[in-house]
Amino acid sequence: xxxxxxxxxxxxxxxxxxxxxxxxxxxxxxxxxxxxxxxxxxxxxxxxxxxxxxxxxxxxxxxxxxxxxxxxxxxxxxxxxxxxxxxxxxxxxxxxxxxxxxxxxxxxxxxxxxxxxxxxxxxxxxxxxxxxxxxxxxxxxxxxxxxxxxxxxxxxxxxxxxxxxxxxxxxxxxxxxxxxxxxxxxxxxxxxxxxxxxxxxxxxxxxxxxxxxxxxxxxxxxxxxxxxxxxxxxxxxxxxxxxxxxxxxxxxxxxxxxxxxxxxxxxxxxxxxxxxxxxxxxxxxxxxxxxxxxxxxxxxxxxxxxxxxxxxxxxxxxxxxxxxxxxxxxxxxxxxxxxxxxxxxxxxxxxxx
Numbered sequence: 001x002x003x004x005x006x007x008x009x010x011x012x013x014x015x016x017x018x019x020x021x022x023x024x025x026x027x028x029x030x031x032x033x034x035x036x037x038x039x040x041x042x043x044x045x046x047x048x049x050x051x052x053x054x055x056x057x058x059x060x061x062x063x064x065x066x067x068x069x070x071x072x073x074x075x076x077x078x079x080x081x082x083x084x085x086x087x088x089x090x091x092x093x094x095x096x097x098x099x100x101x102x103x104x105x106x107x108x109x110x111x112x113x114x115x116x117x118x119x120x121x122x123x124x125x126x127x128x129x130x131x132x133x134x135x136x137x138x139x140x141x142x143x144x145x146x147x148x149x150x151x152x153x154x155x156x157x158x159x160x161x162x163x164x165x166x167x168x169x170x171x172x173x174x175x176x177x178x179x180x181x182x183x184x185x186x187x188x189x190x191x192x193x194x195x196x197x198x199x200x201x202x203x204x205x206x207x208x209x210x211x212x213x214x215x216x217x218x219x220x221x222x223x224x225x226x227x228x229x230x231x232x233x234x235x236x237x238x239x240x241x242x243x244x245x246x247x248x249x250x251x252x253x254x255x256x257x258x259x260x261x262x263x264x265x266x267x268x269x270x271x272x273x274x275x276x277x278x279x280x281x282x283x284x285x286x287x288x289x290x291x292x293x294x295x296x297x298x299x300x301x302x303x304x305x306x307x308x309x310x311x312x313x314x315x316x317x318x319x320x321x322x323x324x325x326x327x328x329x330x331x332x333x334x335x336x337x338x339x340x341x342x343x344x345x346x347x348x349x350x351x352x353x
Contacts, residue, residue: 012036013102013296016075018068018092019083020045020054023107023284027083027134030288032058037296042075044068068092072099079103079295083134085207086112086170093120096129103130103295108174109320110313112209112344114337117317121310130298131310132291135178137262138307139290141280143179146251146260146268150183154270155253158184162227164237165247165262168201169230169320170208172247173216177316180218180226182307183251187222188315193332194323198232199353209344211351216323228323237261245282327351 015031015038017024024045031040040058044065045051051064065071072080072095080096082089086109096104104124110133111117124131137143150158161183163176181187198212213233218226229235237248238261245263256270265278297304318336321343326333328343328350 010036011296011300012039013078013299014039014041014075015079015081015292016042016044016071016077017062017081017083018044018071019107020047020050021083024050024083025054025057026284026288027081027105027292028054029057029285031081031292032061033285033289034292034296037293038079041077042071044071069095069099072096072101077101078299079105081105081292083107086110087207090116090120090123093123093129093131097123097127101129102299103132105132105134105292105295107134108313108317109170109208110174110310110317113342114318114321115340115342117314121314124310130295130306132295132298132306132308133174133310133313134288134291135175135308135313135316136284136287136291137175137282138179138182139287140282142260142262142264142266142277145266145277145280146249146258147183149258149268149270150251150253151185154256154268154272155251155258156255156271158224158251158253160225160227160252161249162229162252163247163249164229164234165231166234166236167230167244167247168205168208168210168212169196169214169324170205170210171230173214173228173230173320173323174313174316176228176230176247176249177218177226177319178308178312179249180228181220181312181316183249184220184222184224184226186312187220187224189218189226189319189335190221191219191332191334192319192322192326193217194326196324196327196347197352199351201231202348202351209348211324211327211347214323214327216319216326218319218323238264 267276
């Protein structure tokens with residue numbers, strides 16, 4: 001038994017990655033750092049310039065492709081990782097399943113509709129494929145520290161979690177919702193109320209359609225209340241922090257408060273005193289390494305569930321869409337959603353300026 005466990009721990013899984021833009025190259029560099037657990041066998045991008053640059057960033061090595069089906073058919077990887085636009089992800093999950101991969105890692109948001117999010121989760125689950133969505137901030141030391149403080153009970157009973165980002169909804173909201181659930185021990189969200197307005201960014205971010213301002217009130221099954229804000233009117237976490245790093249979460253308990261700031265660190269006031277740490281901030285490569293290594297652990301052992309597994313991401317995506325639906329209909333919405341509204345299509349047609 002011990003020898004079997006040691007053999008499993010040393011097993012190497014091959015990875016093929018699609019998408020070599022900025023965030024995609026973060027994944028490439030993270031995957032290259034996961035040796036010997038993971039071997040990055042192949043890279044794919046329609047743009048050969050980006051493909052070559054991503055390969056050069058790790059000193060070369062992976063086989064280059066410009067066709068994803070050709071890559072998956074020839075390389076037969078254990079894991080298929082991709083960083084593409086949201087409207088392509090269901091088709092890519094289907095491609096991964098068709099080519100027999102064991103695990104899939106994708107970026108967020110996982111889809112543009114609840115129907116597609118549920119379908120890609122069902123598709124992967126039916127095929128026995130481990131599905132992971134890249135909500136990787138939680139591996140950062142500053143996020144880990146705040147979760148440690150919350151879990152220790154030093155804040156007393158958690159009352160509220162307020163998560164914000166100056167960045168837009170489709171870029172950031174599922175991050176913030178996922179981390180709010182994570183900080184609350186993954187108690188599910190059972191009801192939301194929301195507000196959305198502003199049309200300017202529908203054209204600016206056509207691939208990630210987002211209202212100018214997104215605000216949601218989440219009620220968790222355990223009684224904790226969560227608040228999430230993205231875009232215009234969202235308060236800064238700290239002045240002077242760059243736009244995409246000006247995000248984070250504040251946890252308020254009956255005996256203290258703890259805050260994580262994506263671009264700066266963390267701070268807390270607990271019954272034991274005042275504490276802070278500014279030695280950690282978001283790192284797109286370093287925070288993605290444990291994301292990918294956890295896939296190998298999950299493939300080794302079914303019981304070692306991934307912290308970013310598809311079922312959690314699907315719930316978070318559904319929460320985001322329910323908040324939008326609430327904003328459109330001006331009433332609270334219960335979870336899970338029992339309707340099949342194309343909320344994104346309705347948002348594009350109905351959101352006021």
